[in-house]
Amino acid sequence: MGSEEVKLIGLWVSPFVRRVEWALKLKGVEYEYVEEDIMNTKKSKSPLILKYNPIHKKVPVLLHHGKAIVESLLILEYIDETWKQNPILPKDPYERAMARFWADFGEKKLLEASFAALVLSHGEEQDKALKQTIEYLEIINGELKGKKFFGGETIGYLDLVMGWIPHWLPVWEEVAGTEVLDPIKFPHLNAWMENIMNFPIIKDYLPPRDKMLVYFHGRRQLLAFNVHTV
Amino acid sequence: MGSEEVKLIGLWVSPFVRRVEWALKLKGVEYEYVEEDIMNTKKSKSPLILKYNPIHKKVPVLLHHGKAIVESLLILEYIDETWKQNPILPKDPYERAMARFWADFGEKKLLEASFAALVLSHGEEQDKALKQTIEYLEIINGELKGKKFFGGETIGYLDLVMGWIPHWLPVWEEVAGTEVLDPIKFPHLNAWMENIMNFPIIKDYLPPRDKMLVYFHGRRQLLAFNVHTV
Known part of the structure; x- marks a missing residue:
């Protein structure tokens, strides 16, 4: 190749x-x-x-x-x-459907709500998005109970799809000055986040946190500026 | 089974x-x-x-x-x-990706815009959605050029996903009193619609048009009522 x-x-x-x-x-x-x-x-x-x-x-x-x-x-x-080596999706059709279902949930529910809650929105809209974010994190925490990765013992498709959570979400929390990833409230999610952040291929290919902070701070300020001047 | x-x-x-x-x-x-x-x-x-x-x-x-x-x-x-018999998705990974891409386009762009344009919205919002609907139909018309079905000679995944167009869209047009499916403007789409409506499994399993008209007229009126009373 x-x-x-x-x-x-x-x-x-x-x-x-x-x-x-x-x-x-x-x-x-x-x-x-x-x-x-x-x-x-x-x-x-x-x-x-x-x-x-x-x-x-x-x-x-x-x-x-x-x-x-x-x-x-x-x-x-x-x-x-x-490339058939190291399959990332499960083999079983039902497990595949579930992986795709949760991937879609991660994209359309959690990612959208948390980005709105921590970067895009203010005031009432932000409160609503924060509440939703917590609800979605609770659901994902439940899904991860007793599992090292979403797919079980080895990293797979859904771990890659959700892999933004442990690196992007804490940056957005810092930008907003609010916490959503409570390790006491979400122990299974927290354990999974550690597994993800210790996984060589993932930890070696993450954007630098300081640069991300500048970038997302900038996006939040720009939006606040637009809101106040419109 | x-x-x-x-x-x-x-x-x-x-x-x-x-x-x-x-x-x-x-x-x-x-x-x-x-x-x-x-x-x-x-x-x-x-x-x-x-x-x-x-x-x-x-x-x-x-x-x-x-x-x-x-x-x-x-x-x-x-x-x-x-159930592996009569495969509906193409075999080739690139063709599969394209079928999924257009399915997503059909759902998130065309279906959403046309339902908004013909059932849900009024006034300026409706005009905007109508314009978008026409744009999306143009794109789909282009995709169908020279093809009997989306997948080629036989019906497949994307035809099933887009199969609502020839039966639901005309009902919504009648409900709104507006036309979007211009056969002169969209000849390839029009030919495909005929192929779909003549396909035995599809034409035998469609909801009755008169009942649909009552149902969607009701939805549109209910929304208009809500708009006027809010």
């Missing part, structure tokens, strides 16, 4: 990009990483993204033999189907 | 339920259909749905040997992985 065959277009701070990198590393697939700072340029000025993801105009984009695959969850499925 | 092994909990008017039925029929899987009218009862009063889909509280729910699988797109993947 020559490195010229696989290219990943990403953004350093994106958890969606990072999970794709983790999967490629887990599979031992060589790839070239291309940083595309879609946040600092107008979206319409990124010809690479416009070419390969004209509908959503987002990273990650995985290029394999020149063909583009977009949307991180679909890229993970593609990676698992293309 | 005894019929006691597979149960589908559904709602007659739901396109999400219908696509699961089409897939089961395509596979020749016997199943028992259970109608659960979540619209006419308070959601909290449907013990079946609360038991099997406590997170989203929605239909369809597929029960296989008592295990519940929810979310129609995940159920389609489950069906394809469990």
